[in-house]
Amino acid sequence: MPQNICKNCQASFEIAPDDFSFYEKIQVPPPTWCPQCRLQRRLAQRNERSLYKRKCDLCGESIIAMYSPNKPYKVYCPTCWHGDGWDALSYGREYDPSRSFFDQLKELQIAVPHLSLWQMNAVNSPWINYEGDDKNCYLNFGGHLNEDCAYNHYNLKTRDCIDNFWLMKSEYCYENILCENDYKTCHSIFCYDCRDTYASFDCRNCSNVIGCSGLRHKQYHIFNQPVSKEEYEKFFKENLGGSYAKLQSLLQKSHEFWKTQPQRATFIEKSVNASGHIINASKNVSEALSVEKAEDSKYILYLLETKDSYDTSSVWKSELCYEFLGGMNASAIIGSTGTIDALRISYSHLLINCQDCFGCINMKKKKYCILNKQYSSEDYEKLRDRIVADMKTRGEYGEFFPPSFSPYSYDETIACEWFPMTKEQVVGSAFGGNWDEHESSSYQFSDYQIPDDIKDVGDDILEKVLKCEKSGKAYRIIPMELAFYRRFGIPIPREAPFERHRRRLRFIADHRVLAPCTCGACKQSVPSVYSDSEFPIVYCEKCYQREII
Ligand SMILES: [Zn+2]
Ligand SMILES: [Zn+2]
Numbered sequence: 001m002p003q004n005i006c007k008n009c010q011a012s013f014e015i016a017p018d019d020f021s022f023y024e025k026i027q028v029p030p031p032t033w034c035p036q037c038r039l040q041r042r043l044a045q046r047n048e049r050s051l052y053k054r055k056c057d058l059c060g061e062s063i064i065a066m067y068s069p070n071k072p073y074k075v076y077c078p079t080c081w082h083g084d085g086w087d088a089l090s091y092g093r094e095y096d097p098s099r100s101f102f103d104q105l106k107e108l109q110i111a112v113p114h115l116s117l118w119q120m121n122a123v124n125s126p127w128i129n130y131e132g133d134d135k136n137c138y139l140n141f142g143g144h145l146n147e148d149c150a151y152n153h154y155n156l157k158t159r160d161c162i163d164n165f166w167l168m169k170s171e172y173c174y175e176n177i178l179c180e181n182d183y184k185t186c187h188s189i190f191c192y193d194c195r196d197t198y199a200s201f202d203c204r205n206c207s208n209v210i211g212c213s214g215l216r217h218k219q220y221h222i223f224n225q226p227v228s229k230e231e232y233e234k235f236f237k238e239n240l241g242g243s244y245a246k247l248q249s250l251l252q253k254s255h256e257f258w259k260t261q262p263q264r265a266t267f268i269e270k271s272v273n274a275s276g277h278i279i280n281a282s283k284n285v286s287e288a289l290s291v292e293k294a295e296d297s298k299y300i301l302y303l304l305e306t307k308d309s310y311d312t313s314s315v316w317k318s319e320l321c322y323e324f325l326g327g328m329n330a331s332a333i334i335g336s337t338g339t340i341d342a343l344r345i346s347y348s349h350l351l352i353n354c355q356d357c358f359g360c361i362n363m364k365k366k367k368y369c370i371l372n373k374q375y376s377s378e379d380y381e382k383l384r385d386r387i388v389a390d391m392k393t394r395g396e397y398g399e400f401f402p403p404s405f406s407p408y409s410y411d412e413t414i415a416c417e418w419f420p421m422t423k424e425q426v427v428g429s430a431f432g433g434n435w436d437e438h439e440s441s442s443y444q445f446s447d448y449q450i451p452d453d454i455k456d457v458g459d460d461i462l463e464k465v466l467k468c469e470k471s472g473k474a475y476r477i478i479p480m481e482l483a484f485y486r487r488f489g490i491p492i493p494r495e496a497p498f499e500r501h502r503r504r505l506r507f508i509a510d511h512r513v514l515a516p517c518t519c520g521a522c523k524q525s526v527p528s529v530y531s532d533s534e535f536p537i538v539y540c541e542k543c544y545q546r547e548i549i
């Protein structure tokens with residue numbers, strides 16, 4: 001296989017014959033960055049959770065936005081942005097063949113008004129971003145159809161859930177990662193169809209289990225041992241009754257117990273010819289992470305019901321996408337972000353209900369536009385072909401937006417969550433991202449000591465500015481959260497919401513690369529995402545299915 005040197009990190013990387021077929025099909029030159037650098041470059045164009053108070057540049061109302069007030073961008077509140085009070089075509093401009101296309105696109109990006117937050121049909125939820133149909137939610141990101149929830153990431157159809165990462169169709173859940181169809185489940189990972197399940201890993205259809213791993217159809221178990229209902233209740237009261245110290249000790253014991261049990265090398269379910277991790281109901285996918293119902297796709301992250309796509313992240317119900325980040329119902333998309341109900345779009349950002357557009361920013365219901373300027377279909381095709389040829393000459397075509405194109409400072413983007421870098425690494429490197437100096441807010445922390453047990457926490461905590469044990473940053477407890485903790489005997493978290501998210505994200509982000517290891521049962525080599533220290537006993541799927549289920 002031909003070896004290529006990544007233009008960003010200088011590592012060598014392979015381009016497989018299948019990859020070449022895909023690039024030929026969509027007529028792009030092969031990539032010059034390695035897959036991991038391409039992922040980082042894509043994620044540098046998305047800010048989910050760095051939110052700021054500022055004014056809407058059209059109506060003047062005070063709003064919450066993902067663009068800090070010190071940036072050069074015009075920002076409109078959702079009502080103004082979706083309304084008829086402005087025209088994206090009025091910012092249109094001629095293409096200048098003597099200059100880089102990305103430079104011209106950057107000038108357009110600075111001129112056209114941006115949408116403050118990505119929200120669709122949000123009810124009583126001003127502080128959510130990249131969410132649709134949420135009601136009474138707070139600091140939820142990237143999810144859909146949630147109600148009375150807070151601090152969740154990529155939750156779908158959940159109610160009364162706090163602090164989860166990729167949780168589907170669940171209720172009364174807390175601090176879970178990659179769980180589905182659960183009820184009253186906490187501190188668990190890969191648990192499906194469970195209720196009253198705590199600190200457990202890869203359990204199915206279980207109830208009243210604590211600190212378990214790999215159980216199927218069981219109830220009243222502690223550390224995989226059957227116990228009586230009375231024993232279970234006594235243990236629950238002692239360890240999960242509301243004390244922070246006791247909870248920490250139980251979590252530590254549970255994580256140590258998980259290590260003594262065989263774990264599947266990668267999590268792949270109901271899939272054919274799939275390689276990667278956290279793959280469900282998919283076919284012919286590789287280099288895939290967190291995907292469901294994906295087909296014939298590669299180098300993919302957070303993909304749902306999408307096919308024939310490469311280098312695509314956070315996309316739903318789409319096809320024929322390449323170097324695409326964030327969208328749904330999109331087809332034939334190249335090098336774009338935030339594209340919904342769209343067809344044949346290239347090098348564009350936030351196009352809703354558009355088709356045949358090239359290098360456009362923030363438009364709705366448009367056709368045959370280039371740099372936000374309207375053309376006839378014939379003129380559009382002629383000019384598009386010319387720009388593609390010019391971009392190929394400059395080495396721009398087929399590559400995603402350069403990191404400097406991002407409207408965000410690198411540390412505001414999800415790239416920094418996945419690939420943490422310092423200012424020096426971002427600005428003075430081949431990567432060349434943006435870095436803003438943020439004003440650091442100073443807080444007056446009170447002497448308040450968070451009581452160990454939730455029972456001893458008074459309503460006065462709602463007035464306190466708490467100091468995150470990990471980052472030293474300020475955070476607060478909101479009333480809905482306090483009521484939830486009291487109802488379920490959950491102690492007050494000692495970390496700020498962002499640190500809690502970062503801790504859960506590591507379970508996904510640090511498992512993005514496969515390495516060969518030996519199956520603990522059949523001794524065959526098997527690709528795994530886990531290091532020896534994380535899970536010393538790893539089984540191939542065949543052995544896991546035979547021994548565990
Ligand atoms: Zn690289
Ligand atoms: Zn407004």
Ligand SMILES: [Zn+2]
Nearest residue numbers: 519522540543
């Ligand atoms: Zn095996």
